[in-house]
Amino acid sequence: MTTAANEARIILNGLSASVGAWSDAGTMEARSPIDGSVAGRLVEVGPEAVEAAVAASVSAFQAWRRVPAPRRGELVRLLGEELRAAKGDLARLVTLEAGKIVSEGLGEVQEMIDICDFAVGLSRQLNGLTLPSERPGHHMRETWQPLGPVAIVTAFNFPVAVWAWNAALALVCGNPVIWKPSEKTPMTALGVQAVFDRAVARFGSDAPEGLAQLLIGRREVGEALAADPRIPLVSATGSTRMGRAVATTVAGRLARSLLELGGNNAMIVTPSADLDMAVRAIAFSAVGTAGQRCTTLRRLLVHEGVADALIARLKAAYETLPIGDPRAEGVLVGPLIDEAAGAAFDRALERAVEQGGTVVTGGGRVEAGGGVYVRPAIVRMPAQSEVVMTETFAPILYVLTWSDFDAAVAMQNDVPQGLSSCVFTDSVREAEAFLSAWGSDCGIANVNIGPSGAEIGGAFGGEKETGGGRESGSDSWKSYMRRQTQTVNFSRELPLAQGVRFEV
Numbered sequence: 001m002t003t004a005a006n007e008a009r010i011i012l013n014g015l016s017a018s019v020g021a022w023s024d025a026g027t028m029e030a031r032s033p034i035d036g037s038v039a040g041r042l043v044e045v046g047p048e049a050v051e052a053a054v055a056a057s058v059s060a061f062q063a064w065r066r067v068p069a070p071r072r073g074e075l076v077r078l079l080g081e082e083l084r085a086a087k088g089d090l091a092r093l094v095t096l097e098a099g100k101i102v103s104e105g106l107g108e109v110q111e112m113i114d115i116c117d118f119a120v121g122l123s124r125q126l127n128g129l130t131l132p133s134e135r136p137g138h139h140m141r142e143t144w145q146p147l148g149p150v151a152i153v154t155a156f157n158f159p160v161a162v163w164a165w166n167a168a169l170a171l172v173c174g175n176p177v178i179w180k181p182s183e184k185t186p187m188t189a190l191g192v193q194a195v196f197d198r199a200v201a202r203f204g205s206d207a208p209e210g211l212a213q214l215l216i217g218r219r220e221v222g223e224a225l226a227a228d229p230r231i232p233l234v235s236a237t238g239s240t241r242m243g244r245a246v247a248t249t250v251a252g253r254l255a256r257s258l259l260e261l262g263g264n265n266a267m268i269v270t271p272s273a274d275l276d277m278a279v280r281a282i283a284f285s286a287v288g289t290a291g292q293r294c295t296t297l298r299r300l301l302v303h304e305g306v307a308d309a310l311i312a313r314l315k316a317a318y319e320t321l322p323i324g325d326p327r328a329e330g331v332l333v334g335p336l337i338d339e340a341a342g343a344a345f346d347r348a349l350e351r352a353v354e355q356g357g358t359v360v361t362g363g364g365r366v367e368a369g370g371g372v373y374v375r376p377a378i379v380r381m382p383a384q385s386e387v388v389m390t391e392t393f394a395p396i397l398y399v400l401t402w403s404d405f406d407a408a409v410a411m412q413n414d415v416p417q418g419l420s421s422c423v424f425t426d427s428v429r430e431a432e433a434f435l436s437a438w439g440s441d442c443g444i445a446n447v448n449i450g451p452s453g454a455e456i457g458g459a460f461g462g463e464k465e466t467g468g469g470r471e472s473g474s475d476s477w478k479s480y481m482r483r484q485t486q487t488v489n490f491s492r493e494l495p496l497a498q499g500v501r502f503e504v
């Protein structure tokens with residue numbers, strides 16, 4: 001029987017990806033969390049490979065920045081077409097290597113396609129301002145210039161979309177990219193690179209060598225990229241600990257980082273909330289991707305008058321959740337990424353009980369063919385104790401109650417992470433208060449929709465401990481460019497500054 005990992009390897013072969021990447025001497029196992037199978041070993045690079053990769057990127061930059069932005073957009077348009085053609089294969093790779101259910105794998109590739117469309121339009125709208133000069137016969141304007149090589153470090157849980165958010169924007173902005181994917185998802189990265197190469201082949205020779213590079217490697221490769229003075233922007237997604245290390249290194253050389261780190265997202269449910277909608281939103285955002293999204297719902301803050309009714313309905317919904325092989329039709333909860341994630345799930349539940357929590361449902365493993373499958377848990381907590389304030393990358397939903405709306409908002413804000421948030425209410429007062437300056441302190445605030453599943457059109461990311469990075473839509477492109485204020489004197493005078501005379 002073909003193992004899940006071998007199925008991924010067959011798809012890669014079909015995409016003509018990873019030719020030469022496999023070797024018995026390779027040191028990176030390509031595995032699937034579905035059944036724990038291993039497809040083989042991939043050759044990985046060490047930090048010493050970063051030198052040559054950055055040199056190639058710098059020379060690619062010299063050419064790419066001269067290509068007009070709308071023409072750069074054409075490459076991203078072709079990438080979008082190739083992604084559409086390869087959508088099924090890439091989505092399947094995401095399922096096989098990250099363990100996402102089929103519709104989530106497809107959804108992730110759709111995010112790649114969407115950001116390509118967005119970036120194509122953007123390639124004709126990298127607009128600056130013209131500014132009134134205080135000096136006669138002068139023209140002032142603001143121009144957005146390409147920045148240089150962009151390093152992209154991505155996590156296992158969104159193994160393809162996050163690269164695309166960064167790469168599509170970086171490319172239209174005139175920057176080459178160097179990608180270090182998670183060591184847990186090298187195969188999807190190889191698949192994406194193959195699709196990119198197809199787009200380049202159709203585009204033509206004005207796409208320089210080394211425009212988008214892939215470095216299969218470990219933490220040290222990311223560290224070397226973060227430390228390299230030729231990389232003006234490092235965009236990294238992952239744990240808060242990793243983000244702090246990247247931010248410190250990058251700030252130490254006064255360059256820019258764009259970070260997407262932890263989330264500890266809450267939903268406030270008020271007495272007027274539509275509970276049918278709330279139950280569906282909670283189930284999707286708390287157990288989707290087996291609780292391994294940074295936007296996963298982790299804290300449910302319910303008004304004490306509706307708590308028992310809501311919890312009873314959630315318990316019933318949780319107890320019929322189909323858990324198992326994410327390829328199987330109807331399954332909603334796939335595996336955790338690895339044994340360490342399973343252990344973190346178990347430990348968090350133990351800590352929750354120690355801290356006064358009562359498990360309403362879930363916990364423990366489901367035997368399903370070799371992967372780490374857990375039963376999503378709901379735990380009622382007496383207070384926002386240490387474990388509630390911590391992001392555990394697994395499907396645990398902590399439930400707390402409140403009686404005063406302002407106190408609920410304060411509770412939602414009282415964690416270090418500030419990525420996504422939402423309120424379920426039919427009261428316009430509560431909804432608007434939640435969205436006001438004294439409401440949610442998160443980067444994303446929603447009304448009557450859960451905290452996950454953000455569209456690419458908005459700036460994605462958080463405030464507070466998430467690193468404050470904003471990626472993908474809105475004006476996030478400005479992070480990938482340098483702003484230049486330009487002044488042209490078309491007079492025959494030299495007014496140096498207001499009121500200053502300087503004769504030589």
Ligand code: UN1
Binds near residue numbers: 237292293
């Ligand atoms: C992440 O979990 O790292 O909003 C990103 C969402 C997705 C992106 C999540 N569009 O759930």
